[in-house]
Amino acid sequence: MPDSGFRNLQPLLRPRSIAVVGASPRLNRGTRVLENLRRFGFEGALHVVNPKYADVLGVPCVPSVRELPDGVDLIVVAVGADSALAAVRDAGERGIRAAVLIGSGFGEGSVGSERAAELRRLLDKYDMVACGPNCYGTADLASGAAAYSGRIVDPLPLGNVALILQSGALSHAVTDSAMGRGLAASALITTGNEVSATVSDYVAWYAEDESTEVIGVFLEGLRDAPKFAAACRLARERGKAVVVVSSGRSDLGRQAAMAHTGAISGGAAALDGLLASVGAIRVSDLDEFRETVLLFSHLRRGSSAATGVGVLSISGGASGLMADAAEASGLSLPAFEPAAVDLLTELLPGFAAVNNPLDVTGSAVEDPTLLLRSLRLVADQPQIGAVVFAMNVGLSGPGQEALYRRQAEILAEVARDVETPVVLLTMTAGPLDPVIHATLSAAGVPVVMGLRPGVHALTSWLDWPRFTLAARPEVERLGGWPSPHAVASGADAMEALVSAGVPVAPFGVAAGVDEVAALVERVGTPVVLKVESPDIAHKTEAGGVVLGVTTPEEAKAAAEAMLASVESHLPGARITGILVQRMVGGQKLECLMGVVDDPQVGLVLSIAPGGILAELMGQAASRPVPVTARDVEELLDASVLGRLLAGYRGGPAYDRAALVQAAVSFSEMAASLPGLAAAEVNPLLVLPEGEGVAAVDCLLINDQAS
Structure with missing residues (x-):
């Protein structure tokens, strides 16, 4: 059983005895549950609760849940919502520990919400665990406990893939589209409304399941992001x-929009960051999901650490498209070693160009040994972690079957003789010739279909083993907010940065114009003046910032003019002082470092080019806070910042190490602040290598900001 924090799903997924409430001879959803239980070989006792019949499909009936015999672990409820509540209540009183609730009626609206609340109360009262409501149910195929009301594609052989989906209907899009491809499942779970067990509980359970090696997840929304992250970490361990595919983009809310970060860290980026931090694989659509799950389920990584791919085809056009798709996906296609190039040049026709991808030319149609020998040579390259043959289609028209089947035989022959994994990739998706499937399956050669999803699946398979779990920082929550105002800016925010260990350009606060000159002398020139006000989040637009002040006398006059400008733009805004800060001179790179509170994932950190470029650069990658140094390194390398920091077009290299440490400290501060909705340093100035960083402006927004 998984570690504490996750629900015990034993009675739900591995019950000794099951009762189906509402099955009838009219072939309803409850009856389909009985059919699935029999199809997948459930060996425990079965019962039906239906007062109208003596039996259903030969399974004896009892009039009510109260009259079930002892020993029932799970009830599958296929009746209306109000009757379902009564069934759960009776089951709890009988000591039944789990329920699958198929029907709806526990969702939106006052009545549905009241039912959902009552259902939670009953489940808590009787210490029961439930799947649903509003789901197909659970099919733990390894045990035969297919308490599942949907139709399941036939055949769906027993295998090593657990599919956990927050949509019952989409199960068909995955399983049915993989027919004839060798998708073999250990489980098919549809989670429904997740009133009790959530997707996180199922991931944790199948992480510990001996028959499961790949967990495919479809997400519509996360209810418990930290728990889901823990489940993914458990699977990785x-x-x-x-493998995760998700739908939807979340709205970060009005508070987050007050900071520039809200425009660059959307819900998709937040979920991407969460998955990246725990080693889960994010895919973009169902085709990529299916191909990735299939590839991982069929192909094992050997002892080789090589991450390059050698691609072969009999078409120059296919080779070009493969090269384009590989570049877009980040799939490595290393050049062959000189000795191999010489051998391939000697082997192939004189008009062939020896590259990777390798076009063995149409001559291989007349002489199949060209493909056979080329595959062997490429597989022998030390930098090649997988050999891929790009075939036009999986199922050809009349007259072409022999060609493609012969190519499959060659792949199978090579795969049996070499240690490097061999993969067939079809350039287009569609059905697969059963003869080709049988030939390749016997030799352990997986098939991925469709150029883009196939290449992305290969990239994920090669990259995944390189991920190692890092210990997450432990951060204590602070006792209070660092400002008397819900929006902390200026000195309050800068003091919070200093306390967190984030370097800040020297500053001080003058209570009024008369104190400005003395403060300038203490801070040093040149300085920037900024109005201190809890009512002004972005000061420049209100005329509340003056740059390049070089003398105390000039500072006093500039402060008077600045306050007049603010008053004209925002009459009535509260003015609490004037912040005086030394300007950072010399070569520097502006960055934005921000945190927003994503509705699903929670607080996430992003780093982007600063100043006015922040929003123009588009969505930035993110990671949940607090981050590790490796998280920050990955964020930098995922954007143009990585190149800018290294010295772009002859420019100086900037202090990347100092930026990484500042981001870690900033993330720990954000994680510690109670009620944080958004936090932003913009700009954070990164100085030349070895000279550090300096924050010059900061904004902290409490979730109570109005």
């Missing part, structure tokens, strides 16, 4: 890949 057990060496099991978690």
